[in-house]
Amino acid sequence: MIKDKTTWYVSWFDSPFYHILYKNRDDREAQIFMDNLTQYLNIEEQGKILDLACGKGRHSVYLNSLGYHVTGADLSENSIKYAKQFENDTLKFEVHDMCKPFPETFDAVFNLFTSFGYFDKDEDNLNTIKAIKSDLNEYGIGVIDFMNSDHVIANLVPEDTKTVDGITFHLKRYVEDNHIIKDISFTFEGEDYNYQERVRAFTLKDFETLFEAAGVHLLEVFGNYKLQKFDAKTSDRLVMLIK
Structure with missing residues (x-):
């Protein structure tokens, strides 16, 4: 029996089986979300976006097709190696630990599709929020798209x-x-x-505690990819805009 003893997200996300299991994800739903989000944030043409925990880069590629300068970052070396085939002058991919600040700043940092709450240590979750804050330029907005744990x-x-x-x-x-x-x-x-x-079953209240500890301001909360009002009982998603 094969059971990898390394940190679960390192072993699982870096395995080919992860990508097989989830190969039929709804790209159209993701693209509608990206459209709604970039329009709501009014990110200027050729604005800089960091796609944090980008996986194989499917969202980064789409964001780049909308005209943005995109950097995709992920801890998985195999995923980044795959994503690099899509690179161009305005689309780059880097192996990066999201607990640590990126060496440049952006107009927006996107952490999408429940790419948070994996860490065993509480300080790593807090450090990720702090890193997102430091990755934003003066006018930048961070977006954390998490599951609605209660639902x-x-x-x-x-x-x-x-x-x-x-x-x-x-x-x-x-x-x-x-x-x-x-x-x-x-x-x-x-x-x-x-x-x-x-994945840690973070609630909105849990995130608010993290944001306060990181010196981050919560600007907006949405409950789905249409950016409609969040309801703890019925919403599918917990989409938070921070600065």
Whole structure:
């Protein structure tokens, strides 16, 4: 049985199986979100955007197609290696730990699709907020797009399976120690694999505490990708604009 003992997000996000499991994500929904967000923020043409925890760069590529200068940053070396094929004069990708400030500032920093709350240490979550603040220029806005933990927990599907590219992934979901956890097991070429996703079940109140500790101001809160009002019970997302 194969079970990687390194930090879960390092081993899982850097594995090819992560990208197989999630290969059919809704790009159109993501693009509508990017359209709504950039229009709402009124980011000027050729403005600079940092896509923090960019994965293989699908959102960075789309943002760049809208005319922005985009830098995609991610801890996964394999993801960045893949994303670099899309680079051009106004689109760059870098391996980067989001707990640490980036060496330049931006008109906007996007942390999208629940790319937060992975760390075991509380100070790493706080340091990420501080880093986002330092990555913003004088007029820059940070965006953290997180799951609505209350809604996710209330609608958690305990167990299901998903077959992609001939691999049947067995998924188990549960809440433990204020984390929403997904156990992922499958067999590939005769080997059994086990991975885990473990995300802190942050609420808006939790984020407000982090923002206060980091000296960050919460400007707006939205509950979905149409940028409609947030409702803790019914909203799918928790989208926060900070400065």
